[in-house]
Amino acid sequence: MEEAMRSFEDYSFDGIQDMLSSKSRSRESVEGVNIRKQSHFYGSGDGIEVGGNDYCFYRDVSMGEGFLFSKYQNQEQKQQSYLDCRLLGDHSFNVRSPLLQTSLDGIEKLDEFPAGTQYVLENRKENGYPFSLASLELHGDRQLKGERIVDRSSGTPCAKVMGAELSTEEIMKMAGAKFIQSFSQMVDIASMLNNPYDLFFSGLSEDAARNVELAEFLLASAEKVGNQQFERANRLLNYCEHLSSNGGNPVQRVVHYFSEALRERIDRETGRITPKWSEKMKSFDLDKAMMTLNPAILSCYQNVPFSQVAHFAGIQAIVEKVARAKRIHIIDLEIRNGVQWTVLMQALVSQHGSPLELLKISAIGSTSKNSIEDTGKRLMSFAESMNIPFSFKVVMISDMLDLKKDLFELGAKEAVAVYAENYLRNLIALPNRLDSIMKVLRNINPHIVVVMEVEANNNSPSFVSRFIEALFFYSAYFDCFDACMGRDSPNRMIAESKFINQEIRNIVATEGEERKIRHVKLDVWRTFFARFAMVETELSKSSLYQARLLLNKIACWSSCTLDMNEKSLLIGWKGTPIYSLSVWKFDRKQKGLK
Numbered sequence: 001m002e003e004a005m006r007s008f009e010d011y012s013f014d015g016i017q018d019m020l021s022s023k024s025r026s027r028e029s030v031e032g033v034n035i036r037k038q039s040h041f042y043g044s045g046d047g048i049e050v051g052g053n054d055y056c057f058y059r060d061v062s063m064g065e066g067f068l069f070s071k072y073q074n075q076e077q078k079q080q081s082y083l084d085c086r087l088l089g090d091h092s093f094n095v096r097s098p099l100l101q102t103s104l105d106g107i108e109k110l111d112e113f114p115a116g117t118q119y120v121l122e123n124r125k126e127n128g129y130p131f132s133l134a135s136l137e138l139h140g141d142r143q144l145k146g147e148r149i150v151d152r153s154s155g156t157p158c159a160k161v162m163g164a165e166l167s168t169e170e171i172m173k174m175a176g177a178k179f180i181q182s183f184s185q186m187v188d189i190a191s192m193l194n195n196p197y198d199l200f201f202s203g204l205s206e207d208a209a210r211n212v213e214l215a216e217f218l219l220a221s222a223e224k225v226g227n228q229q230f231e232r233a234n235r236l237l238n239y240c241e242h243l244s245s246n247g248g249n250p251v252q253r254v255v256h257y258f259s260e261a262l263r264e265r266i267d268r269e270t271g272r273i274t275p276k277w278s279e280k281m282k283s284f285d286l287d288k289a290m291m292t293l294n295p296a297i298l299s300c301y302q303n304v305p306f307s308q309v310a311h312f313a314g315i316q317a318i319v320e321k322v323a324r325a326k327r328i329h330i331i332d333l334e335i336r337n338g339v340q341w342t343v344l345m346q347a348l349v350s351q352h353g354s355p356l357e358l359l360k361i362s363a364i365g366s367t368s369k370n371s372i373e374d375t376g377k378r379l380m381s382f383a384e385s386m387n388i389p390f391s392f393k394v395v396m397i398s399d400m401l402d403l404k405k406d407l408f409e410l411g412a413k414e415a416v417a418v419y420a421e422n423y424l425r426n427l428i429a430l431p432n433r434l435d436s437i438m439k440v441l442r443n444i445n446p447h448i449v450v451v452m453e454v455e456a457n458n459n460s461p462s463f464v465s466r467f468i469e470a471l472f473f474y475s476a477y478f479d480c481f482d483a484c485m486g487r488d489s490p491n492r493m494i495a496e497s498k499f500i501n502q503e504i505r506n507i508v509a510t511e512g513e514e515r516k517i518r519h520v521k522l523d524v525w526r527t528f529f530a531r532f533a534m535v536e537t538e539l540s541k542s543s544l545y546q547a548r549l550l551l552n553k554i555a556c557w558s559s560c561t562l563d564m565n566e567k568s569l570l571i572g573w574k575g576t577p578i579y580s581l582s583v584w585k586f587d588r589k590q591k592g593l594k
Contacts, residue, residue: 166208167574168250168475168482174204175215176468211251214243218255218471221262226464230266237262246497247487250478257501258471261508265463268509296498299491301339303484305550305557309571310421310581311340312546313539314450317583318417319347320540321448325415326357331408331446333437334423335363338375345386359383360391362408369396400433405443416446424525425453428518438532442586449534449584455570455577456519458507470507474500476576484556522565522580533587538567547571 166174204212217239224233237259244256267273301307322328328348330341341361348356361379365372376392383390395407410416418441427434441449456473460466477500485492506517526536544562547569551557563570568582 168479171211175212179219250482261505264509296491296494305560309547313543316543316546322415327414329360329414329416331418333420358389362393364395418446418449421452454519455580459518476573480573534584537583
């Protein structure tokens with residue numbers, strides 16, 4: 001047990017930084033990280049259907065009738081229903097935003113809440129009710145299956161104290177509630193006095209109130225875009241762009257990038273972006289950029305906790321499964337810069353019980369062969385410095401349908417591990433290729449499959465559902481950036497403007513085949529993996545120990561939260577899940593498998 005629980009301090013990431021960036025730093029220990037069970041942070045976590053569709057249905061106050069949110073509700077539903085069914089197999093799973101109330105009953109309940117500040121920019125009679133107040137779950141005690149969030153410094157339950165600094169996500173939720181109030185019908189004074197939300201808003205600081213107002217403008221503009229009221233949306237976006245900034249506080253930054261994405265969506269729908277201009281805008285290749293060790297990516301890796309925590313926990317899981325093997329073969333579905341394998345090498349040197357004969361890494365790629373080869377050269381150099389026998393193979397294919405077991409040159413005595421970091425999501429819109437690669441992996445029958453994916457739900461065919469999901473997710477992400485990197489950090493500015501901005505634009509502004517960013521949550525992957533007889537295995541105490549230990553080293557990472565979702569780990573920020581880490585194996589005993 002002592003051997004299993006050894007920390008990664010003996011092969012800390014500092015050495016890797018010296019090798020890859022020529023810059024090391026010391027870290028001080030912080031006591032305690034609480035691992036707790038996952039809860040649904042947005043109410044029940046389930047949307048409400050109207051007629052069994054993915055449509056968001058609202059009431060036109062002036063006409064007393066219902067209407068569908070936008071034309072893409074219908075178009076995207078037809079395009080995506082087949083893909084979602086293929087992904088989920090015979091199981092049904094709600095891939096819509098839990099933040100949108102889609103029944104008339106939910107809309108009628110809004111009458112219980114009095115109007116807040118008069119929404120002076122638009123006539124409320126011309127608009128529907130795009131959000132659910134109950135599902136926004138403003139602040140205070142979050143329920144964790146009967147447990148309250150525990151303050152990690154004191155071990156006692158805590159709630160948001162009035163006047164305390166609000167997170168970016170909480171600002172967005174408050175803006176949503178205030179936006180709903182601005183559209184609700186006026187009620188009598190007694191009801192207003194009894195309503196807790198007006199009192200809550202009145203307790204905001206001046207800065208928080210400005211942030212809430214700015215976020216409210218953004219939500220209103222998204223509602224107008226969804227209804228194709230582009231002229232009104234443009235006027236609201238003028239306010240957003242005037243008051244936001246890519247160098248301001250997290251709320252201002254989030255609004256800045258989401259406003260840009262809404263502008264692009266308007267331009268696309270009104271024909272201002274021609275196919276030729278669209279191709280020019282796609283000249284920045286996000287996937288290719290992520291494969292290089294540029295300063296912005298390395299800085300984010302060093303300063304933002306999510307990837308490092310997932311790497312250390314995932315690598316520990318691999319080490320445990322191949323601990324007795326003398327020949328280890330790693331199949332990386334998308335290697336990118338490969339920094340995680342330097343962690344593995346140090347772990348093998350420290351923990352491996354027998355002399356290692358060979359560590360082989362096979363990296364799959366369909367483009368950017370030179371970049372993959374550069375990654376291989378860096379890893380080869382690092383392996384030589386650790387005296388590890390090392391082999392690196394690039395498995396280039398033009399199409400994932402061409403991937404075959406024979407391409408990996410598997411040895412009879414090799415212990416095979418498959419590593420999929422933020423890769424499977426790329427194939428969600430290509431279900432035949434996703435199925436194909438899973439069948440190949442099943443035939444290989446690896447000792448372990450480690451999967452790291454974004455824990456978000458950005459695959460809804462509904463534009464407004466996707467917008468709200470993305471807004472809350474990236475609000476938490478920008479909050480983390482603000483805690484871990486300076487606001488004037490050039491690397492942070494590049495990461496936000498180049499990488500995160502690209503994701504936001506793709507989620508918000510594009511439809512159909514152009515929409516590549518299609519995150520789904522862990523429950524969806526569970527349903528999908530079950531079709532291939534994959535069995536979820538529990539992350540060991542050693543893996544969780546590595547995650548806790550890493551978080552304890554840096555004080556500004558104290559808001560990074562670890563939640564267990566069944567047997568898998570959710571890595572989040574202030575309780576909002578950001579990434580999932582899960583470990584799997586194939587059950588060869590199930591009938592019907594080759």
